[in-house]
Amino acid sequence: MSIPNFTLYGDPANPRCELLHVEDIQSRSRGHDWEIQPHIHQSLFQIVWVARGSARIALDEVDHQAASPFAVSIPPGTVHGFRFAPETQGWVLTFSSQRLLDGNLEGTGPAFQALFATPTILEPGGDDPAVARLTALFTELDSSFLSPGLGDAPVLHWLTQGILWHLAQAAQRQQARLTPNPQPQALFTRFALLVEAHHREHWPVARYAALLGMSSPRLNRLTRERCGLGALDMIHQRLTREACRLLLYTSQPVARVAAELGFDDPAYFCRFIKRRTGLSPSSYRQSRGTPHEKNPRPPEASGAAGTI
Incomplete structure (x- = not known):
């Protein structure tokens, strides 16, 4: 039948x-x-x-x-x-x-x-x-x-x-x-790895959250519990650290550093760095010395918030 x-x-x-x-x-x-x-x-x-x-x-x-x-x-x-x-x-x-x-x-x-x-x-x-x-x-x-x-x-x-x-x-x-939620540390680690891979692409927090299967507010709570920073602050911290490395260890013009880090507007990049470090990119580079003068270790970026 x-x-x-x-x-x-x-x-x-x-x-x-x-x-x-x-x-x-x-x-x-x-x-x-x-x-x-x-x-x-x-x-x-x-x-x-x-x-x-x-x-x-x-x-x-x-x-x-x-x-x-x-x-x-x-x-x-x-x-x-x-x-x-x-x-x-x-x-x-x-x-x-x-x-x-x-x-x-x-x-x-x-x-x-x-x-x-x-x-x-x-x-x-x-x-x-x-x-x-x-x-x-x-x-x-x-x-x-x-x-x-x-x-x-x-x-x-x-x-x-x-x-x-x-x-x-x-x-x-x-x-x-x-579906049981993954342990918070595992989620935090996945977010950190995503930031490492995509910080130059300037993804919004919502895109990271969606890939992790959570809301933006929940992702912010997770990152504050784990490291004391909001999700956007973590992204900006990683981006600032990369900018400091390029400014210190390469002789690229500031505009090229900005482009390499995904900033379409060099002037906006300068404002971003000054907000994060207290110095313009050129002043930061001068204050720390050029690659030909010494080989400093760039400091950890400020945790101050900003927007891209």
């Missing part, structure tokens, strides 16, 4: 389908005694969003029990079935990747990949800001889908992309909750 293959549950599969379809859970499930038997969609993706109620969920060989609010992302070829509690409220969104991504809107691709890498149950919790937004988006999508003349309107794609984006964000938060 083969696994039933449908376009929509109960409808014959259509391999040429370029579907974008949304319906409330009750409209199809009530007629099947709230049970959707295990089946597959060969070329279609589905999102099931349950705003109120619960369900027993079959995803391939594993069964799950979930209570609202929750979402299920179902890639093509995944065996899935549901036994909903009577009067469960929510929506089922079905679409082809071709139909959705043809809009060429930036950001859909990463969200799409994150959500459908594997079949996933997302349980954001009632206090997650995504819950109210997702329910509102599904309500609007359902209303627009049923409105005469909007069958192929761009608004359907925009609303679907908004749903995917919010679900992707909720998935990231869920992953962060379920």
Whole structure:
């Protein structure tokens, strides 16, 4: 016996389908005694969003029990079935990747990949800001889908992309909750290594934080706990130390040192160094001697804050 293959549950599969379809859970499930038997969609993706109620969920060989609010992302070829509690409220969104991504809107691709890498149950919790937004988006999508003349309107794609984006964000938060945080020292070490590799590129703190899987305020708390400096101060300290080395141990003009360190404006570089050391680059170089006169060790840079 083969696994039933449908376009929509109960409808014959259509391999040429370029579907974008949304319906409330009750409209199809009530007629099947709230049970959707295990089946597959060969070329279609589905999102099931349950705003109120619960369900027993079959995803391939594993069964799950979930209570609202929750979402299920179902890639093509995944065996899935549901036994909903009577009067469960929510929506089922079905679409082809071709139909959705043809809009060429930036950001859909990463969200799409994150959500459908594997079949996933997302349980954001009632206090997650995504819950109210997702329910509102599904309500609007359902209303627009049923409105005469909007069958192929761009608004359907925009609303679907908004749903995917919010679900992707909720998935990231869920992953962060379920994955034990690395030890603070390990995170601090990773940040220090990133600064070592990228200080000349003038990355903002937010970019470092994103690579470490944390917020900018949390990264600042971590660095202050470990070394007494904010994250930006650490970046600037490393950049200043490199500038001092180049000023002392090379004979490059100040403008070339600035360019080598990623400063587009030499005048801004001079202000940055003066703010950090109390001296202009030329004065700093003169006060410490040239490479031909002696071979000093550059002092540690000041911890004073600044902005690039």
